[in-house]
Amino acid sequence: xxxxxxxxxxxxxxxxxxxxxxxxxxxxxxxxxxxxxxxxxxxxxxxxxxxxxxxxxxxxxxxxxxxxxxxxxxxxxxxxxxxxxxxxxxxxxxxxxxxxxxxxxxxxxxxxxxxxxxxxxxxxxxxxxxxxxxxxxxxxxxxxxxxxxxxxxxxxx
Amino acid sequence: xxxxxxxxxxxxxxxxxxxxxxxxxxxxxxxxxxxxxxxxxxxxxxxxxxxxxxxxxxxxxxxxxxxxxxxxxxxxxxxxxxxxxxxxxxxxxxxxxxxxxxxxxxxxxxxxxxxxxxxxxxxxxxxxxxxxxxxxxxxxxxxxxxxxxxxxxxxxxxxxxxxxxxxxxxxxxxxxxxxxxxxxxxxxxxxxxxxxxxxxxxxxxxxxxxxxxxxxxxxxxxxxxxxxxxxxxxxxxxxxxxxxxxxxxxxxxxxxxxxxxxxxxxxxxxxxxxxxxxxxxxxxxxxxxxxxxxxxxxxxxxxxxxxxxxxxxxxxxxxxxxxxxxxxxxxxxxxxxxxxxxxxxxxxxxxxxxxxxxxxxxxxxxxxxxxxxxxxxxxxxxxxxxxxxxxxxxxxxxxxxxxxxxxxxxxxxxxxxxxxxxxxxxxxxxxxxxxxxxxxxxxxxxxxxxxxxxxxxxxxxxxxxxxxxxxxxxxxxxxxxxxxxxxxxxxxxxxxxxxxxxxxxxxxxxxxxxxxxxxxxxxxxxxxxxxxxxxxxxxxxxxxxxxxxxxxxxxxxxxxxxxxxxxxxxxxxxxxxxxxxxxxxxxxxxxxxxxxxxxxxxxxxxxxxxxxxxxxxxxxxxxxxxxxxxxxxxxxxxxxxxxxxxxxxxxxxxxxxxxxxxxxxxxxxxxxxxxxxxxxxxxxxxxxxxxxxxxxxxxxxxxxxxxxxxxxxxxxxxxxxxxxxxxxxxxxxxxxxxxxxxxxxxx
Numbered sequence: 001x002x003x004x005x006x007x008x009x010x011x012x013x014x015x016x017x018x019x020x021x022x023x024x025x026x027x028x029x030x031x032x033x034x035x036x037x038x039x040x041x042x043x044x045x046x047x048x049x050x051x052x053x054x055x056x057x058x059x060x061x062x063x064x065x066x067x068x069x070x071x072x073x074x075x076x077x078x079x080x081x082x083x084x085x086x087x088x089x090x091x092x093x094x095x096x097x098x099x100x101x102x103x104x105x106x107x108x109x110x111x112x113x114x115x116x117x118x119x120x121x122x123x124x125x126x127x128x129x130x131x132x133x134x135x136x137x138x139x140x141x142x143x144x145x146x147x148x149x150x151x152x153x154x155x156x157x
Numbered sequence: 158x159x160x161x162x163x164x165x166x167x168x169x170x171x172x173x174x175x176x177x178x179x180x181x182x183x184x185x186x187x188x189x190x191x192x193x194x195x196x197x198x199x200x201x202x203x204x205x206x207x208x209x210x211x212x213x214x215x216x217x218x219x220x221x222x223x224x225x226x227x228x229x230x231x232x233x234x235x236x237x238x239x240x241x242x243x244x245x246x247x248x249x250x251x252x253x254x255x256x257x258x259x260x261x262x263x264x265x266x267x268x269x270x271x272x273x274x275x276x277x278x279x280x281x282x283x284x285x286x287x288x289x290x291x292x293x294x295x296x297x298x299x300x301x302x303x304x305x306x307x308x309x310x311x312x313x314x315x316x317x318x319x320x321x322x323x324x325x326x327x328x329x330x331x332x333x334x335x336x337x338x339x340x341x342x343x344x345x346x347x348x349x350x351x352x353x354x355x356x357x358x359x360x361x362x363x364x365x366x367x368x369x370x371x372x373x374x375x376x377x378x379x380x381x382x383x384x385x386x387x388x389x390x391x392x393x394x395x396x397x398x399x400x401x402x403x404x405x406x407x408x409x410x411x412x413x414x415x416x417x418x419x420x421x422x423x424x425x426x427x428x429x430x431x432x433x434x435x436x437x438x439x440x441x442x443x444x445x446x447x448x449x450x451x452x453x454x455x456x457x458x459x460x461x462x463x464x465x466x467x468x469x470x471x472x473x474x475x476x477x478x479x480x481x482x483x484x485x486x487x488x489x490x491x492x493x494x495x496x497x498x499x500x501x502x503x504x505x506x507x508x509x510x511x512x513x514x515x516x517x518x519x520x521x522x523x524x525x526x527x528x529x530x531x532x533x534x535x536x537x538x539x540x541x542x543x544x545x546x547x548x549x550x551x552x553x554x555x556x557x558x559x560x561x562x563x564x565x566x567x568x569x570x571x572x573x574x575x576x577x578x579x580x581x582x583x584x585x586x587x588x589x590x591x592x593x594x595x596x597x598x599x600x601x602x603x604x605x606x607x608x609x610x611x612x613x614x615x616x617x618x619x620x621x622x623x624x625x626x627x628x629x630x631x632x633x634x635x636x637x638x639x640x641x642x643x644x645x646x647x648x649x650x651x652x653x654x655x656x657x658x659x660x661x662x663x664x665x666x667x668x669x670x671x672x673x674x675x676x677x678x679x680x681x682x683x684x685x686x687x688x689x690x691x692x693x694x695x696x697x698x699x700x701x702x703x704x705x706x707x708x709x710x711x712x713x714x715x716x717x718x719x720x721x722x723x724x725x726x727x728x729x730x731x732x733x734x735x736x737x738x739x740x741x742x743x744x745x746x747x748x749x750x751x752x753x754x755x756x757x758x759x760x761x762x763x764x765x766x767x768x769x770x771x772x773x774x775x776x777x778x779x780x781x782x783x784x785x786x787x788x789x790x791x792x793x794x795x796x797x798x799x800x801x802x803x804x805x806x807x808x809x810x811x812x813x814x815x816x817x818x819x820x821x822x823x824x825x826x827x828x829x830x831x832x833x834x835x836x837x838x839x840x841x842x843x844x845x846x847x848x849x850x851x852x853x854x855x856x857x858x859x860x861x862x863x864x865x866x867x868x869x870x871x872x873x874x875x876x877x878x879x880x881x882x883x884x885x886x887x888x889x890x891x892x893x894x895x896x897x898x899x900x901x902x903x904x
Contacts, residue, residue, distance in 0.1 A: 023853050023882035024890065026411040026500050067750060073845050118698045119753050 030098035031135030039110060039125075039143045040088045046114075046147050053113035054082040054124065056091045058105040058131060065153050066119040069111075082110070097135050105131040107154075110145055123151040178219040179243035183251040185209045185229050187273060188476070190540040190584030193231060193255060201226040201238070222247075229253040235388070237475035238438070254476045254536040271338070271372055271592055271626070272582055278636060280662035280674040282366040282716055282734045282769065284308065284786070288387065291356060293816075293826065293861060295400055295874045295899045297427055297449060299334075299362070299384065300351040306364050307771050307786020307812045310832055312805055313886035316349055318366050319736060320765045320790045321379020321710075323805040324886045326746050326842070328757060329685040331708065333369065333376035335383045337482065339530055339548045342376055344572030344600050347685030349382070352486060353528060353550075355447045355466050357398060357429050360387040366769075367736060368680025368712040371640040371660035374596070374622050378680040378710045379738075386468060386482060389441040393434035395904045401426035402897030404454040405880065407503065415501045416456045425451035425895075442469035453491070454892045456504045457521070460490040477535040484528045489557075492520040495888035498847035502890040506846055521557040522569070526550070540584040547577040548598075572602035588630030592640075595623045600686060607690040607701075616686040620646040626660075636664040646683045646707075654707060656681045670720045680710040684744055688757040698754035705744060706759045712738040725778040730771075737766040745839075763803050765792045779818070786812040794837075802836035805886070807855070809833040822866060828859040842887050849887040856881050857891075870901040 037056060045051060056079040061072060069076065079091045097103050109126035125145040133139060185196040192213025199206035200220065207215040222245045230236035234255035241251060276283070284306045296302045303309050303316060310317040312324040316332040329347030333340055336354060343350045362384055369377035403422035406413065413419045427449040435441035445466040453459050466484040473479070497506040532546035555569040563569075576598025583591045599619035607616050626640030639661045646654045660678035667673055684705040693699050716734030721727070743761035748754070767790040774783045788810040792803035809832065816826035832855040843849040858879050863872040873896070880894035 022408075022880065023856070024499065024502070024851065024884065025882065026409050067753065070753075070845075071748065071750075074843060074847070117753075 027098060030096045033095045033097055033103070033133035033135060033137045033139070035091075035093040035095065035108075035131065035133070035139050035141060037091050037093075037141045037143060038088060039082065039091070039145055041086070041145050041147075043146045043148050045085050048084075050114050051084050051112065051147075052115065052120075054084060055079050055111050055113075056082070056093060056109070057111045058093065058095075058108035060103070060105055062107045062154055066121045069121055070119065077105075078111075095133055097133070102132055102134045105133070109151065110143060112147075112150065123153060126151045177222065177245045179222055179246060180216070180218045180248040181220060181227065181241070181243070181251055182214070182216040182248065183253065184213045184539065185215065185231075185253045185255060186213055186539055187234070188254045188256050188534065188536040188542040188582075190542075190582070190590070191273075193234070196229050196231040196234075196253075196255070198227065198229045198253070201228050227251060229255060231255060235472065235478070239475050252539050254539060254542070256472075256478055256534065256536075271580065271594075272590065277666070277672050277718065277720070278664060280636070280638065280664040281676045281678075282308075282714060282732065282736070284364045284366070284771070286362040286364075288360050291359060291362075292870075292901065293863065293872070294828065294859065295861070295872060295876075295897050296356055297400075298351045298356060299349070299354065299359070299382075302356065302359075302362055303364070303382070304830060305812060305814070305828060306362070307784075308366055308769050308788045308810065309364060310807060310810055311885055313889060314348060314351070315886075316382065317806075318364060318380030319738070319767065319769065319788060320792045320803070320806040321738070321740075323803065324839070325744065328688055328744050328746070329682060330376060331378040331682055333373055333381045335373065335381060336528075336530065337386055337480070337532070338383070338544075339532075339546060339578070340373060340376065340598070341528070341548065341550060342574070342685075344550055344552050344574040344602050345554065345570045345604060346687040347376070347600075350526065350550075352462060352464070352488060353526060354384060354386065354484065355429065355431075355445050355464055357396070357431055357447070358386050358443065358445050358466055358468070360385045366734075367676065367714055368660075368678045368710045368738065370644075370656070370658040370680040371642045371678050372624070372626070374624075374642060374644050374658070375620070375646070375656075375681060375683045375707070378682040378708055378740075387433075387443065389433040389435065389443055389468070389470060394432070396429070396431045397902045398427075398429040398899065400428075400897060400899040402874070402895055404895040405893055407882075407893055408880065411500060412503055415497075416503045418452075418456055419503050423452045423454055425449075425453075439472045440470070442467060453493075454503075454895070455493045455496075455890065457491040458493040460488070462490075463487045476537070477533070479531070479533045481532075482528070482530040484526075486526045487524070488526075489523045490521070492522065493889060494520055495842075495846045495849065496890060499851055502848075502888075506888070521561070522554055523557060523563045524552065524554040526552050541582070543579065543581045545577070545579050548575065550574040568605050570602065570604035570606070572600065572604070574598070574600050590628040591625070592628075593623075593625045595621070597621045602686050604687075606693050607686060608692050616690050618646060618648060618683070618686055620644060620683070634666045636666075638662045644681075644683075648683070648689070649703065654683060656683075656707060656709075670722075672718045674714075674716050674718070676712070676714040676716075678712050680712065682708045684708070684757065688744055691757075699746070700749070700752050700754045700756050702756050702758060705757060706742050708743050708759075709741045710738050712736065726776070728775040730773040732769075732771045734769045735767075736769070737764070739764050760796060761803075762795045763793065764795055764800075765790060765803065765806070767791050781818075782814075782816045784812070784814040786810075804837050804839045805835050807832035807835055822864055824861075824863045824865065826861045826863075828861075830857045830859075831855060838887065846888045851884070852887075853883050855883050855885070857883070868903050870899075870903075872899040872901070873897075874899065 059076040079093045083089045108131055110124040111121050112124040113121050125143050185193045194211050196209040198215045205217050205220055207217050209215045222243050224242040226238050226240050228238045237253045286306055291302050304311055308319050315322045318332055322331040330349045334349045365381040369381040403424045407419050429447050431445045433443045447464040449462040451460045464486045469481045471479045495506050496502040497504045529549040534544045536542035552572040555563040578596035580594035601615045601617040603614045622644040624642035628638035630636050642658045644656045658679045662676045664674045689703045690701045692701050714736040719731040721729040740763040742759040744757050745760050746755045747758050749756045769788040771786040790808055792806040793800040794803045811831040813829045818824050834852050834854045857877050860875040860878045877894045883891050885891050
């Protein structure tokens with residue numbers, strides 16, 4: 001009886017060891033697209049406290065306010081922080097196109113963090129058309145920003 | 158020949174001396190008045206003695222006049238001694254009240270009704286993990302141990318008993334932790350402090366399932382974890398436990414590429430020293446030292462812990478004792494909060510929109526915790542006992558800067574939890590037990606997360622409670638108990654919250670090996686100071702809500718417990734329970750658009766019903782031991798117009814364990830834990846953290862092989878042997894396969 005139970009134990013362990021999948025795994029490599037941009041700044045820069053951060057942001061929706069940036073955070077892609085107090089800078093954003101033939105970003109441009117608050121963000125300059133990106137595509141864009149005439153959220157008065 | 162003479166002498170002596178001899182008789186009970194059977198009562202240094210009968214009575218006759226030390230001893234109780242002087246012809250009555258010590262028999266529990274009673278008489282569901290279970294599995298902390306208990310599921314640092322807690326982003330625990338009967342949640346976040354007590358000092362862990370506030374007040378919304386610490390043994394004992402191991406490198410190149418630490422084995426280890434001895438007939442205790450170092454399986458997830466612990470017991474009289482338990486724990490750890498997505502789960506994530514440079518998914522801290530638990534128990538009569546106890550829990554927590562240096566305490570948290578309680582146990586009649594008590598406790602916490610107001614840096618929340626319960630053996634087969642507890646919490650200077658928590662239980666012994674029970678009880682949890690007053694922008698924007706209402710629960714349960722024994726050949730213990738719990742006003746964080754921040758709010762109304770069954774089998778004199786626990790949960794969120802699956806609850810939970818004895822002093826064991834994928838998870842977290850909504854079923858297999866000789870045990874463990882990658886809570890990868898070697902030496 002002991003031998004039979006021992007065999008049962010080992011067979012069960014063997015089945016368990018070989019019969020399960022591995023659980024979580026990294027998603028397969030996705031087809032990628034790239035946005036390669038250049039930003040030119042004209043006019044004077046505001047005081048440093050008013051320019052805490054600048055990033056290029058591409059959104060799959062048209063935001064009505066800064067709150068949308070927070071509430072729909074997973075529907076946007078965002079670049080690393082851009083350099084401040086320079087005449088121009090470049091940025092590169094790699095887009096994951098997993099499971100889609102193309103990705104459309106209805107609203108994109110440079111986001112300006114003007115204060116310490118979580119929602120102290122506003123658009124500085126907006127790209128003038130939707131970005132439609134397909135796998136393997138590299139899309140160069142050029143933006144010109146003026147802190148004296150920043151863009152507004154579509155929902156702003 | 159000599160033995161024959163001795164026998165004759167033993168027989169002849171009392172016969173010859175009968176007229177001049179004295180007699181001794183009496184009753185041995187526990188401190189709660191229950192008669193104890195089989196207790197050895199002896200006159201120390203003589204052959205005179207007796208064992209108590211079913212009524213706890215003993216009789217010793219034919220004792221020569223003189224002064225004797227009379228000793229009563231039984232497994233699981235502190236031996237008691239009394240000195241008596243007997244005159245010729247005297248018949249003296251001498252009663253004993255024994256205090257439970259190491260509760261070795263699985264039949265005895267303490268949580269169910271605040272008193273020791275056989276498991277067969279417990280009218281609620283209860284699971285027990287013994288010291289042997291903990292040691293065999295090489296466990297370091299309480300949360301590791303709880304993962305092996307049927308019906309219990311860990312979601313990060315939150316304990317789910319039958320789905321009670323879900324995952325609520327560090328809201329207070331919906332399960333209460335008791336250490337030797339004293340509530341002990343952390344003073345900062347009302348969480349369960351898993352590292353407060355050295356695991357090697359735990360004698361057993363009992364998990365009471367279902368609302369338990371009628372017994373223990375706030376926090377016992379979904380259940381109670383009772384940790385019973387070891388007592389000192391009769392003989393001096395020393396134990397050294399050395400354990401070391403490493404996490405296996407992850408198998409995916411994508412994950413390794415983003416953190417070089419994942420390409421190597423990541424070591425961890427612990428060294429434990431304990432020593433226990435009697436210092437005199439009346440005084441004894443433990444000292445305990447632990448060093449733990451864990452490099453972690455994730456980037457920024459290291460942990461170092463130093464712990465000292467002592468337990469002293471002084472027995473000034475046979476019917477009284479004082480126990481003082483104190484521990485000091487220093488810990489330095491990186492708390493990995495959330496990952497950087499499923500493509501990069503080994504690195505902490507970040508939320509760029511916060512703009513804070515250190516707003517990454519990890520929180521490095523250094524903490525110091527000190528606990529002090531004194532308790533005095535006295536049994537002035539054979540049917541009366543009382544306990545007076547106190548508790549103090551001090552926490553000092555400091556965040557670390559970028560260089561790993563602790564920031565000032567003003568940037569961290571300083572918290573105190575203190576209080577005391579009185580409990581009276583009275584058995585006026587055979588089969589009737591009455592318990593009354595009162596307690597007063599308070600939390601006072603100062604934290605950089607709780608902004609000061611009115612010039613008062615400390616946020617406090619005092620509470621008082623009175624409780625009582627009545628337990629009655631109606632007939633030989635029917636037992637019932639009812640209890641009522643009144644709690645009052647002061648949440649502001651001008652506002653008190655009061656709760657009345659009743660419970661009722663019935664137990665019917667249908668057969669000597671079969672008992673049926675029914676239980677009803679209420680639970681509640683008063684939100685802690687962290688949930689009320691937290692204000693922070695560093696990790697997530699979150700604002701205070703001082704007006705939170707208590708969470709409440711109403712639980713019903715019917716169940717049975719079955720036991721079968723066929724000598725040493727086979728032993729089987731089984732349970733089945735059907736349960737139904739309604740929850741109201743569960744506190745969860747929600748993003749408040751008008752406040753532009755998260756806030757803890759009373760939101761969810763829920764219903765959790767289901768069944769749970771456990772089976773414990775021992776065959777051929779424990780050559781094979783097997784345990785199985787299965788829990789089916791039907792958890793619905795009733796907040797909206799249509800019921801939805803309740804977030805973060807697995808519908809199926811399975812815990813199995815198998816251990817067999819092999820030749821050459823070897824034992825081989827396996828533990829399998831499985832949980833189905835939660836049908837629904839909260840999406841608020843996934844707004845900010847990539848892939849936070851990704852889950853898989855949990856399938857974790859642990860293997861162990863031990864070689865045991867007297868005083869020495871060597872154990873090889875393979876944890877997560879299937880190298881299965883999973884999450885217990887959103888955005889936090891659980892440990893991959895890791896090997897561990899443990900050496901335990903006892904003397």
